[in-house]
Amino acid sequence: xxxxxxxxxxxxxxxxxxxxxxxxxxxxxxxxxxxxxxxxxxxxxxxxxxxxxxxxxxxxxxxxxxxxxxxxxxxxxxxxxxxxxxxxxxxxxxxxxxxxxxxxxxxxxxxxxxxxxxxxxxxx
Amino acid sequence: xxxxxxxxxxxxxxxxxxxxxxxxxxxxxxxxxxxxxxxxxxxxxxxxxxxxxxxxxxxxxxxxxxxxxxxxxxxxxxxxxxxxxxxxxxxxxxxxxxxxxxxxxxxxxxxxxxxxxxxxxxxx
Numbered sequence: 001x002x003x004x005x006x007x008x009x010x011x012x013x014x015x016x017x018x019x020x021x022x023x024x025x026x027x028x029x030x031x032x033x034x035x036x037x038x039x040x041x042x043x044x045x046x047x048x049x050x051x052x053x054x055x056x057x058x059x060x061x062x063x064x065x066x067x068x069x070x071x072x073x074x075x076x077x078x079x080x081x082x083x084x085x086x087x088x089x090x091x092x093x094x095x096x097x098x099x100x101x102x103x104x105x106x107x108x109x110x111x112x113x114x115x116x117x118x119x120x121x122x123x124x
Numbered sequence: 125x126x127x128x129x130x131x132x133x134x135x136x137x138x139x140x141x142x143x144x145x146x147x148x149x150x151x152x153x154x155x156x157x158x159x160x161x162x163x164x165x166x167x168x169x170x171x172x173x174x175x176x177x178x179x180x181x182x183x184x185x186x187x188x189x190x191x192x193x194x195x196x197x198x199x200x201x202x203x204x205x206x207x208x209x210x211x212x213x214x215x216x217x218x219x220x221x222x223x224x225x226x227x228x229x230x231x232x233x234x235x236x237x238x239x240x241x242x243x244x245x246x247x248x
Contacts, residue, residue, distance in 0.1 A: 010174035012152035022148055028136040031228060035235035050134035094232070102229050104155060108222050111159035 012107075016100040018093060020066045025051060026059050030086065030094055033069065039085035060084055068093060136231075140224040142217060144190045149175055150183050154210065154218050157193065163209035184208055192217060 021030060028049040033040060040048070046056050063069040068090035072083045086094070145154060152173040157164060164172070170180050187193040192214035196207045210218070 010172060012156040012172045013174035014148060014152050015174075017148050017151075019148060022146070024138060024141050024143060024146055027141075027228065028138050031232050031235065032136040034232055034239065037239045048134060048136045050137035050139075095236075098229060098232055101225060104151065105222060105226050105229060108155050108158055108218070111155065112219075115158065115161045 014100055014104065016096060017104075018097045018100075020062060020068065021094060021097045023059070023062075025049065025055060026063060029056070029059055029063065029084075030068065030090065033084065033086040034091070034094060037086070039070075039072070039083045042082040042084065045084055063090070066090075138224055138228065140220060141228075142221045142224075144186060144192065145218060145221045147183070147186075149173065149179060150187060153180070153183055153187065153208075154192065154214070157208065157210040158215070158218060161210070163194075163196070163207045166206040166208065169208055187214070190214075 021027060029045060029051075032045055032048045042056065042060075045051075046053065049056065051059070060069060060071060064071050067087060070085045070087050072085070074081055074083070145151060153169060153175075156169060156172045166180065166184075169175075170177065173180065175183070184193060184195060188195050191211060194209045194211050196209070198205055198207070
């Protein structure tokens with residue numbers, strides 16, 4: 001588990017919790033894309049994440065600006081076809097984010113257990 | 125694992141991901157409080173979460189308005205002393221939130237594994 005630089009003094013600051021990836025809708029988008037390494041059509045992503053066109057567009061823009069996804073605007077026959085794919089950097093960044101998420105689930109689980117037994121988990 | 129109502133059609137919508145608890149700073153605050161069932165002084169919470177006075181106050185207000193934390197403004201000798209505690213409802217709400225967080229970690233883990241083996245995880 002990677003330690004954030006101030007984990008000893010501020011164990012609940014969760015510095016590694018990337019705000020771009022942590023936003024609820026974007027978290028859904030990126031988790032979908034991780035499951036579809038060849039990319040997903042805009043329409044499919046919209047359905048999987050239950051987002052409107054506008055919302056999905058906005059979040060994809062944020063993810064594209066951050067270098068997390070790659071957007072390919074092409075044609076399928078005569079119809080415009082946009083497909084979205086996780087970038088290699090995006091995958092790396094998401095893996096780091098997931099480590100922090102796992103840490104939170106573990107911290108909270110430890111805390112709940114120690115609250116029952118009366119022992120202290122993390123320092124503080 | 126609790127299923128959200130549209131999990132079959134929109135498996136990555138993560139409806140149960142409570143926005144009040146999902147916000148990064150508040151997630152740290154609530155995880156700290158779960159570890160300290162008797163409550164924490166404002167100053168200690170500030171240190172544990174590496175937040176400024178203003179930020180911590182603002183987030184505590186949001187959590188208090190949502191019924192997640194209880195705030196006790198009293199005195200320790202002559203000095204004002206604010207202590208913050210997770211409410212019973214807050215604990216219940218946080219447990220539900222953690223279930224969704226665990227689901228995300230699991231979905232992403234499954235996806236990464238299946239991306240290596242070429243199999244599909246969730247429907248879609």
